[in-house]
Amino acid sequence: MPLWIEIPVALFLMIGSLFALVGAIGLYRLPDFFMRLHGPTKATTLGVGGMLLASLIFFGWRGEGLSLHELLITLFLFITAPVSAHMLSKAAIQQKVDLVERTRGRPWGDER
Numbered sequence: 001m002p003l004w005i006e007i008p009v010a011l012f013l014m015i016g017s018l019f020a021l022v023g024a025i026g027l028y029r030l031p032d033f034f035m036r037l038h039g040p041t042k043a044t045t046l047g048v049g050g051m052l053l054a055s056l057i058f059f060g061w062r063g064e065g066l067s068l069h070e071l072l073i074t075l076f077l078f079i080t081a082p083v084s085a086h087m088l089s090k091a092a093i094q095q096k097v098d099l100v101e102r103t104r105g106r107p108w109g110d111e112r
Contacts, residue, residue: 005061009054016050019043032100033092041085048077 026039056070 001061005057009058012050012054012057016047016052016054018047019050020047023047032103033097034089034099034103037085037089041081045077045081049074052077 020043023039023043023045026043027036028039030036030039052070052074056067059070060066
């Protein structure tokens with residue numbers, strides 16, 4: 001495989017892995033549900049998107065042509081991640097989950 005194909009594949013894999021790592025650390029370290037929701041929905045989505053882009057370039061160059069699988073996975077991921085995050089946040093608002101003091105905005109008032 002030529003170097004000019006290996007460099008973008010390695011770059012997208014590294015960037016995707018870095019975003020996935022940051023998302024996982026954010027999911028573990030952030031103190032509150034609404035803060036934790038950003039880890040998997042933002043950073044991890046971009047991480048998986050970068051890895052799928054690397055896969056698309058790698059297998060497209062090997063002569064198998066562009067795979068519809070990677071494109072469909074990417075499309076499905078970028079559509080469902082924000083929708084599921086919105087549904088989870090609405091359910092948390094309905095359940096009035098506990099917040100830490102640093103969380104800005106009180107969707108259900110200050111009746112603590």
